[in-house]
Amino acid sequence: MQSAFIIAILFFLAMQPFPVAIGFRVKHHWLNVIPFILLMGLMQTGMFWAGLQLGNLFMHFMDDFKEVVIFLCFALVGIRMIMEAFQIRKGERTYSIDQATHVFFVSLAQAMNTLLVGLIFTYFVPFDLPLFIILFIFSTLFAATGVWLSPSKPNLSLASLLYLLGGLVMLIAAVYLAFFAA
Numbered sequence: 001m002q003s004a005f006i007i008a009i010l011f012f013l014a015m016q017p018f019p020v021a022i023g024f025r026v027k028h029h030w031l032n033v034i035p036f037i038l039l040m041g042l043m044q045t046g047m048f049w050a051g052l053q054l055g056n057l058f059m060h061f062m063d064d065f066k067e068v069v070i071f072l073c074f075a076l077v078g079i080r081m082i083m084e085a086f087q088i089r090k091g092e093r094t095y096s097i098d099q100a101t102h103v104f105f106v107s108l109a110q111a112m113n114t115l116l117v118g119l120i121f122t123y124f125v126p127f128d129l130p131l132f133i134i135l136f137i138f139s140t141l142f143a144a145t146g147v148w149l150s151p152s153k154p155n156l157s158l159a160s161l162l163y164l165l166g167g168l169v170m171l172i173a174a175v176y177l178a179f180f181a182a
Contacts, residue, residue: 002181005173006124009074010131012081012166013117014044014138016110019088019159021146024103033147036103041140043104045132047111051118059122066123071178073120077113078170081163089160091151124177 017040024033062069114135121131149155 002124002177005177005181006121006131007134008169009117009173010135011138012162012169013048013114014135015142015162015166016113017041017044017107017139018142018146018162019156020106020110021143022149022151022155022159024147030147037140037143037147039103040107040110040143041136043107043111044114044139045136047108047115048118048121048135049132051115051120052122054115055119055122059119067178070120070123071174073116074170074174074177077116078167078174080113081167081170083167085160085163085167088163089156091156 021037021040024036059066059069146159149158
């Protein structure tokens with residue numbers, strides 16, 4: 001059951017570039033945007049790796065109350081995702097992006113939740129799953145799908161729904177992983 005939650009968490013973390021990618025401008029040919037898609041996938045994966053590394057450095061200081069830390073961090077990520085779902089639905093979280101520097105900074109902002117979850121994943125240390133591969137594949141697939149879709153009302157509603165589901169999964173994971181699995 002814990003592995004199912006971990007995969008669901010990775011899936012919804014990887015979904016974060018989706019609303020941003022809806023605003024990409026494809027100039028002349030669709031292949032011109034492939035470096036942007038890869039950058040978004042690598043940023044999600046890199047921030048998750050950085051979170052794991054930082055967690056290995058200092059999360060052991062909080063072992064005595066790790067259940068509370070797990071609960072608070074996943075709950076905060078879930079609440080933030082639910083709040084952003086309403087902004088996405090209005091079209092306030094999409095951007096007109098056509099430069100690599102813009103993509104870098106937007107990807108960095110989107111990956112903050114992934115960094116925080118990477119910190120918390122240090123408590124689930126013996127990983128049997130290829131976490132980085134799963135996160136990178138899902139991130140690039142969501143970014144590619146977002147680039148392919150136009151910034152229309154139904155597509156923004158889909159992105160908002162995915163964010164809302166992701167927030168609910170994070171809240172459920174907060175309760176389960178903190179109090180029943182730990």
